[in-house]
Amino acid sequence: MFGRDLISLMRAGYVLAREGAFAPVDARALPAGPRTAITLARLIERREGGRRLAGALERLGPSYVKLGQFLATRRDLVGQRVATDLSSLQDRLPPFDTREARKAVEDELGQPIEEMFAEFGGPVAAASIAQVHKARLKDGRAVAVKILRPGVERRFARDLRTFATAARLGEAFSGEARRLRLKAVGEELARSAKIEMDLRLEAAAIAEMGENTKDDAGFRVPAVIWEATGRRVLTTEWIDGHPMSDLEGLRASHHDLPKLAVNAIQSFLRHAMRDGFFHADMHPGNLFVEPDGTLVAVDFGIMGRLGSRERTFLAEILWGFIRQDYRRTAEVHFEAGYVPHTQSVDDFAQALRAIGTPIRDQSASDISMARLLAQLLEVTELFSMRTRPELLLLQKTMVVVEGVARNLDPRFDMWASAEPVVGEWIARNLGPAGRIAGAADGLGTVARVAQHVPNLLQRAERLAQDFADAAEEGRLRERQTNRCRDTALWIGAVSLAVIALAQVF
Incomplete structure (x- = not known):
């Protein structure tokens, strides 16, 4: 196991070096060993450069993208410049086959898909952990079905072991790594990934925020369809609205954009200060505006x-x-x-x-x-x-x-x-x-x-x-x-x- 982890670390180190992730490091301030390693890494660096660390993590795959997104929230560990670079990471991947998605739903919910849904369409969004399909229940309601990627738990478990090995080695040989508590950071990341890969916990977060905000004007969350939700499948009502990233669509629908801006910031502060429970991934793709101007948040995998x-x-x-x-x-x-x-x-x-x-x-x-x-x-x-x-x-x-x-x-x-x-x-x-x-x-x-x-x-x-x-x-x-x-x-x-x-x- 340790040998496989070392091989994975060597591959990751090669990709990081190749993509120029070590270019911003001032090797002169490092001890002799790390200084030599950085010097050697720069020999294989691609001359065209790129997005440095963020680009390297995207090449390494979804687990490393999640690691980068997690570190982007830890400016205390990685510094302002690195955190800014990592904040550009995009959690998007090609979708997996709809037949696999249907099988995953049937295995999780224990019923043929035709008995649960009148319609089950193709994927409308795909990320590193899950993808979303539009479907319709037997009673006619449109729903969004979020399904974990096949094998994602094994992939993340393997990569998390590799991260833990890197942290142990770092703390064994570096006082700076011990100061930054790399092992604790790895454990924190593992807990976060475990929560994201149990969609029942995301459903519970939606329900809790729904209870907190039921009387709030201008903000709501989608309803959870509990009978079609399990550990690997989450079904919620379908939201008909424009994503906040679609400015032209919002203008064409005659929405008051300054009013929406005020609603977004006031909703967030109200959740944080009044409720002590807030959506921690409120980027424009996770915020939708309904025809009456109501703001609807989706994707509750990361909460604070x-x-x-x-x-x-x-x-x-x-x-x-x-x-x-x-x-x-x-x-x-x-x-x-x-x-x-x-x-x-x-x-x-x-x-x-x-x-x-x-x-x-x-x-x-x-x-x-x-x-x-x-x-x-x-x-x-x-x-x-x-x-x-x-x-x-x-x-x-x-x-x-x-x-x-x-x-x-x-x-x-x-x-x-x-x-x-x-x-x-x-x-x-x-x-x-x-x-x-x-x-x-x-x-x-x-x-x-x-x-x-x-x-x-x-x-x-x-x-x-x-x-x-x-x-x-x-x-x-x-x-x-x-x-x-x-x-x-x-x-x-x-x-x-x-x-x-x-x-x-």
Whole structure:
């Protein structure tokens, strides 16, 4: 087994070298062994270059594409430049034969396909793990049938073993690999792949988000057809609408593109902050617009979660940025355990001020979320903070959704659009009643609650006073003069707080 893994690694190394994936590496900074390996790899590099690492992973196959997509969410490990390259990976493959698909459905559901479906068409979309067919149930409803590729579990299991071998070898010989915890990264990838290859779990995610959003205007998820769903087959209602990537189709159907942009960003923030459960792959191909303008999300293989504790600290950090109270914002990081206590609160507050202050006088259109994220990532490295995967999914998805919105409306003001969602959450959850109720849930006993009530009341009173002061200041300001600055602060703070929260042990 180990020998086969080594052969697979050698093949992968050859393809990576051939495609020029090692070209950006500065070999002069490496120890003698890796420096020699990089030098030899460059001897076989194709001179025409290409997309470097992303192109090499696409050549290596679907498991490596998934690895690259996963690493694109771990900027803390691979760096901003590599993550940007990997974000271009396309998870598309030629479809497998419809006869194989029909057999897979029959084997999984235990019935002849004619007994389940009145019609069963060819594939309409194909990716590395599964493909989708349009079909019609006996009662006439159009449905989408997602089917795992034949043999995909074996292929991924083999490649995941190879990745694990590479991680073990890396950590055995490299202190940097141990610092980056390559074995833990491999285990995380394996868990993610296991979830994606059990379509019952995706069905459960759809059902949970459907319950969370049942009363939301302008957003919904497809209904799951449970009697036609199993581990390798997922059947949902068919969505008739334009994908968000089809701008010309949306315009031809007379959709309000700026309104759709606002709906996309507000829906995402509502799921993340209100529900703590969000779709973590909201690219344009996974978002459809129905004739009445309702936004429908599909493909729930990758989901993110935020606990109540993370959401509460996110809001406190956000409010600290809005009020320019960088000392308090820094203290929240330390209270939450996000920054090691070996670091200085004052130094961290100074670093936050260096990022937060420049956005104070900028208009919303001048603030780049991607640049803000990159700046804070650089700062967090200085304070020995580590990253939690679900919060990295949050920041990655926020950037993607911003891109979707700006594609719909180049003049889109993300900051102003998100303000109502963020403000509502803070008002509802950070008042005295919400703070004490949340503490009671988390502490579990009356005695422990009583021990913390004085501090909770003090913090709640301070927040309530801040809101009162802010409201009074708002009434005294001239709204038109200061609108751009205030709305920029709201979600400039959101983007900063998201990344700040992502730096967790």
